[in-house]
Amino acid sequence: MRWRTADDVVRVTNGTCPHRSAETLSSLLGSKFSLMKRTLPLLAVLGLALSACGGSSTDAPAETVPADAFVVKAVSGLKFDAQTYGPIPAGDVTFGYVNEDSVRHTLILAKDGVKVPNFKLDVSKKGSVDSGVVNLEAGTYQVICDVPGHTNMRAVLTVE
Numbered sequence: 001m002r003w004r005t006a007d008d009v010v011r012v013t014n015g016t017c018p019h020r021s022a023e024t025l026s027s028l029l030g031s032k033f034s035l036m037k038r039t040l041p042l043l044a045v046l047g048l049a050l051s052a053c054g055g056s057s058t059d060a061p062a063e064t065v066p067a068d069a070f071v072v073k074a075v076s077g078l079k080f081d082a083q084t085y086g087p088i089p090a091g092d093v094t095f096g097y098v099n100e101d102s103v104r105h106t107l108i109l110a111k112d113g114v115k116v117p118n119f120k121l122d123v124s125k126k127g128s129v130d131s132g133v134v135n136l137e138a139g140t141y142q143v144i145c146d147v148p149g150h151t152n153m154r155a156v157l158t159v160e
C-alpha cells in the first residue's frame with residue numbers, strides 16, 4: 001500500500017517508541033565510528049534504551065488497521081477510494097480508515113439523513129490510521145467526510 005513507504009514506517013516507528021530514534025543514531029555512529037572504542041559506552045547506553053522499549057507489551061501499539069476491519073481509504077482529490085462499499089453484514093462492524101491523502105479527513109455514517117451517533121473516524125495526515133466499531137442495522141448508508149470543503153467526499157455503503 002502506498003502509505004507504507006519507508007518514511008512512513010520510520011515515522012510510525014518513531015512515534016511508537018520515544019527511544020527508537022536512538023536506533024537510527026546508533027547505526028549512524030556505528031557506521032561512522034565503528035572502530036572508535038570510546039563510542040562503545042554510548043552505544044551501550046543506547047542499547048539499554050532500545051532494550052527498554054523492545055517488545056514490551058506496555059508500549060502503546062502502533063496504530064494499525066485491525067485485521068478484521070472493513071477498510072476505507074481517503075485518497076487524493078478529496079475522495080474515498082470507492083464510491084460504493086459493501087454489501088457487508090449487519091451487526092458490529094469494525095471500520096479501518098487510512099489516510100492516503102495529504103490533508104485531514106473524517107469518516108462518519110448517515111442513514112436516511114440521520115447521522116449514526118457516537119461514531120467518527122479522524123485521520124489527521126498522510127499515513128494516519130483510525131479504527132472503530134459501530135453497530136449497523138441493514139440499510140443503505142452514506143459515508144461522509146465532514147471536514148469543511150470536503151462535500152464531495154461521499155460514498156454509499158450497503159449493509160444487509
Ligand SMILES: [Cu+2]
Nearest residue numbers: 105145147150
Ligand atoms: Cu475529507
